[in-house]
Amino acid sequence: MNQGGTVGTLTRAGELFQIFRDGQPRTRAELVALTGLARSTVAARLDALTVLGLIGPAGEALSSGGRPASKVAFQPGSQVILGVDLGATHLLVGLTDLSGTMLAQRRVSAEIGLGPEAVLDLALRQAEELLAAAGRKPSELAGIGIGLPGPVEHASGKPANPPIMPGWDGFDVPGYIQRSYPTEVLVDNDVNIMSLGERAAFWPDADELLFVKVATGIGSGVICGGLLQRGADGTAGDLGHVRVQRGAGVFCRCGNEGCLEAIASGPAIARVLNDAGFAALTGEDVLALVRAGNVQAVQAIRQAGRDVGEVLATCVSMLNPQIIVIGGSLSLAGEHLLAGVREVVYSRSLPLATSRLQIVQSRAGAEAGVLGASRMVSDHVLSASMIDAALNSTASTD
Amino acid sequence: MNQGGTVGTLTRAGELFQIFRDGQPRTRAELVALTGLARSTVAARLDALTVLGLIGPAGEALSSGGRPASKVAFQPGSQVILGVDLGATHLLVGLTDLSGTMLAQRRVSAEIGLGPEAVLDLALRQAEELLAAAGRKPSELAGIGIGLPGPVEHASGKPANPPIMPGWDGFDVPGYIQRSYPTEVLVDNDVNIMSLGERAAFWPDADELLFVKVATGIGSGVICGGLLQRGADGTAGDLGHVRVQRGAGVFCRCGNEGCLEAIASGPAIARVLNDAGFAALTGEDVLALVRAGNVQAVQAIRQAGRDVGEVLATCVSMLNPQIIVIGGSLSLAGEHLLAGVREVVYSRSLPLATSRLQIVQSRAGAEAGVLGASRMVSDHVLSASMIDAALNSTASTD
Numbered sequence: 004m005n006q007g008g009t010v011g012t013l014t015r016a017g018e019l020f021q022i023f024r025d026g027q028p029r030t031r032a033e034l035v036a037l038t039g040l041a042r043s044t045v046a047a048r049l050d051a052l053t054v055l056g057l058i059g060p061a062g063e064a065l066s067s068g069g070r071p072a073s074k075v076a077f078q079p080g081s082q083v084i085l086g087v088d089l090g091a092t093h094l095l096v097g098l099t100d101l102s103g104t105m106l107a108q109r110r111v112s113a114e115i116g117l118g119p120e121a122v123l124d125l126a127l128r129q130a131e132e133l134l135a136a137a138g139r140k141p142s143e144l145a146g147i148g149i150g151l152p153g154p155v156e157h158a159s160g161k162p163a164n165p166p167i168m169p170g171w172d173g174f175d176v177p178g179y180i181q182r183s184y185p186t187e188v189l190v191d192n193d194v195n196i197m198s199l200g201e202r203a204a205f206w207p208d209a210d211e212l213l214f215v216k217v218a219t220g221i222g223s224g225v226i227c228g229g230l231l232q233r234g235a236d237g238t239a240g241d242l243g244h245v246r247v248q249r250g251a252g253v254f255c256r257c258g259n260e261g262c263l264e265a266i267a268s269g270p271a272i273a274r275v276l277n278d279a280g281f282a283a284l285t286g287e288d289v290l291a292l293v294r295a296g297n298v299q300a301v302q303a304i305r306q307a308g309r310d311v312g313e314v315l316a317t318c319v320s321m322l323n324p325q326i327i328v329i330g331g332s333l334s335l336a337g338e339h340l341l342a343g344v345r346e347v348v349y350s351r352s353l354p355l356a357t358s359r360l361q362i363v364q365s366r367a368g369a370e371a372g373v374l375g376a377s378r379m380v381s382d383h384v385l386s387a388s389m390i391d392a393a394l395n396s397t398a399s400t401d
Numbered sequence: 402m403n404q405g406g407t408v409g410t411l412t413r414a415g416e417l418f419q420i421f422r423d424g425q426p427r428t429r430a431e432l433v434a435l436t437g438l439a440r441s442t443v444a445a446r447l448d449a450l451t452v453l454g455l456i457g458p459a460g461e462a463l464s465s466g467g468r469p470a471s472k473v474a475f476q477p478g479s480q481v482i483l484g485v486d487l488g489a490t491h492l493l494v495g496l497t498d499l500s501g502t503m504l505a506q507r508r509v510s511a512e513i514g515l516g517p518e519a520v521l522d523l524a525l526r527q528a529e530e531l532l533a534a535a536g537r538k539p540s541e542l543a544g545i546g547i548g549l550p551g552p553v554e555h556a557s558g559k560p561a562n563p564p565i566m567p568g569w570d571g572f573d574v575p576g577y578i579q580r581s582y583p584t585e586v587l588v589d590n591d592v593n594i595m596s597l598g599e600r601a602a603f604w605p606d607a608d609e610l611l612f613v614k615v616a617t618g619i620g621s622g623v624i625c626g627g628l629l630q631r632g633a634d635g636t637a638g639d640l641g642h643v644r645v646q647r648g649a650g651v652f653c654r655c656g657n658e659g660c661l662e663a664i665a666s667g668p669a670i671a672r673v674l675n676d677a678g679f680a681a682l683t684g685e686d687v688l689a690l691v692r693a694g695n696v697q698a699v700q701a702i703r704q705a706g707r708d709v710g711e712v713l714a715t716c717v718s719m720l721n722p723q724i725i726v727i728g729g730s731l732s733l734a735g736e737h738l739l740a741g742v743r744e745v746v747y748s749r750s751l752p753l754a755t756s757r758l759q760i761v762q763s764r765a766g767a768e769a770g771v772l773g774a775s776r777m778v779s780d781h782v783l784s785a786s787m788i789d790a791a792l793n794s795t796a797s798t799d
Contacts, residue, residue: 234721
């Protein structure tokens with residue numbers, strides 16, 4: 004076979020693999036019918052993918068006579084991914100397979116302000132213990148995904164002027180991690196990653212999805228046309244500093260007046276309740292009051308939902324999503340926050356844009372970040388071009 | 402060569418062609434270096450593309466000795482595209498080549514309310530005359546793109562409850578056109594198409610672009626990640642019915658209160674000026690007053706810019722575009738409208754999202770629709786999969 008033939012076969016193996024990502028086992032005959040490729044071509048590509056461990060035998064097809072055809076399928080357990088979700092005061096590390104199934108996870112307290120080396124060392128320690136407990140070797144890692152609670156330059160993986168992360172600005176997170184694990188390391192902000200996790204785990208067919216985090220801060224992840232949109236400078240989804248009507252006269256930590264975050268975040272609601280004489284300093288205190296049935300707390304959180312809804316109404320007109328997922332700690336207040344969001348979005352948007360719109364609470368909950376970090380890595384390493392690159396480097400070192 | 406080999410060669414010819422869409426001539430050796438394919442594979446694929454007329458000889462490379470290498474390049478003149486821009490009171494038909502270069506155009510008056518058959522017949526007559534004058538045969542048409550002044554179900558090409566288009570709801574526009582020209586016919590709303598045209602002609606590298614039309618109505622086209630986003634129900638970009646602060650108490654033709662369109666569209670500004678005693682009934686009247694230096698008209702249009710900017714500030718936070726293009730008839734008021742938009746967007750958005758943001762007037766102007774309709778067609782018919790389909794059907798009828 005000439006060089007072109009070999010490269011051709013390898014190049015297209017990555018594309019062929021994409022068919023398997025749905026997890027369905029398939030026979031060679033099915034793949035021939037699906038792709039129009041010759042049986043010999045399919046066989047060569049499956050061989051290449053088998054060498055990488057990405058596919059393997061998966062039983063036999065029912066036969067109407069003669070020798071039953073063997074099936075092959077994606078082997079998501081052939082490698083593992085570490086997903087790391089760093090919050091302001093805790094970190095969560097999860098070990099998943101290539102399809103995003105959570106194998107094990109650990110949550111520990113950690114102040115992000117301790118700086119990158121201390122926090123990342125702590126995360127690496129959890130990772131090491133998770134791998135050991137699962138009996139997986141570092142060489143089986145397909146990659147590591149990391150979510151940070153602040154803006155990140157996605158291409159370099161470096162935090163960019165993060166407000167609550169002293170010492171992290173410009174720190175080479177991938178480089179630091181790769182000293183321990185020389186593998187793919189991808190970094191993004193926590194909300195982008197949560198939106199990937201929520202979609203992968205619960206709404207895989209939703210190509211138009213907004214994920215809104217309402218917690219100490221307010222932000223969102225924007226999925227349009229099936230892809231996470233980061234915008235020209237990586238700031239897409241930054242809802243927290245949109246000006247809202249009720250914010251007139253309220254100053255935000257960003258220096259502007261009337262930002263959504265200044266009136267609808269956990270600390271903002273706590274301040275209002277505190278001023279009204281209730282013991283509330285944080286979002287958690289607000290949740291406790293809501294759970295205890297405190298009427299003012301319920302009203303305050305519903306009003307926060309309306310404020311969020313005011314901004315989302317514009318987003319609905321602009322992006323026409325099919326689903327808006329509300330996550331973050333304040334979404335744990337259940338229907339109160341959602342009711343406020345729905346009240347405003349459905350009354351302010353054109354009927355055509357909301358006729359099929361769902362506004363729901365996050366289902367991934369606290370796992371959204373880790374699942375999304377894993378998905379960010381699998382989308383990258385299982386892409387056609389990355390698989391082909393892996394095959395080419397295998398071929399060239401033969 | 403076996404069947405699989407043939408299909409493989411054909412399948413990848415569409416991909417190879419994408420390299421040529423930048424218009425640069427290339428030698429076979431350059432293509433081998435660029436793709437990693439064997440020289441014989443490149444030759445076979447170029448042969449296939451040559452049969453379709455999509456590429457052809459383009460001179461010789463400078464040689465450092467020996468026989469000079471011949472170059473091949475995209476032949477955008479091998480086929481033509483008709484772009485049709487239907488407005489409320491006029492229609493514009495343009496003939497372009499495959500790269501979107503305008504070859505000829507005609508503009509005639511036509512009331513959209515005359516209904517689809519009368520208006521489309523008029524457009525078809527212009528098309529026929531344009532083809533004849535350019536000496537091109539209908540068989541040389543790669544496709545026809547059409548923009549309509551109302552919502553369109555893009556997949557079927559049918560208008561969907563268009564407010565200003567009596568008789569058009571659900572009309573099979575592609576089917577009607579294909580009775581005269583059996584070719585690809587794609588339909589979308591005018592603002593989506595204008596955004597494609599503006600980007601193709603003037604901002605080809607801008608993957609994050611908003612195009613805002615301010616005229617009798619207000620709407621926008623949303624380009625994210627290099628792709629036009631239509632949303633879950635095709636309503637993405639519908640800015641005109643977002644509620645704005647200054648709209649309190651003003652009712653919109655959509656039935657809601659406070660819509661942007663109810664206070665910042667051409668008719669809305671005209672009404673305000675009319676109430677102040679000036680002869681203004683339409684957006685054109687407003688423009689005439691602005692051009693005559695009428696202070697109230699200038700102030701009114703600047704305020705409309707601020708109102709548009711109020712909505713765009715949220716869009717900037719959400720989508721982080723690198724460029725916002727303001728088009729539509731009111732943008733002809735020059736800097737006054739833009740000044741209002743800029744004033745609000747730059748003061749209300751986070752510095753990171755606006756540090757590189759440009760807010761500019763449309764350059765494509767009245768041609769944006771026709772250029773975009775052409776681009777919609779060329780993006781479709783020159784896609785890798787459509788070229789491969791054309792090659793496969795050629796191969797199977799051999």
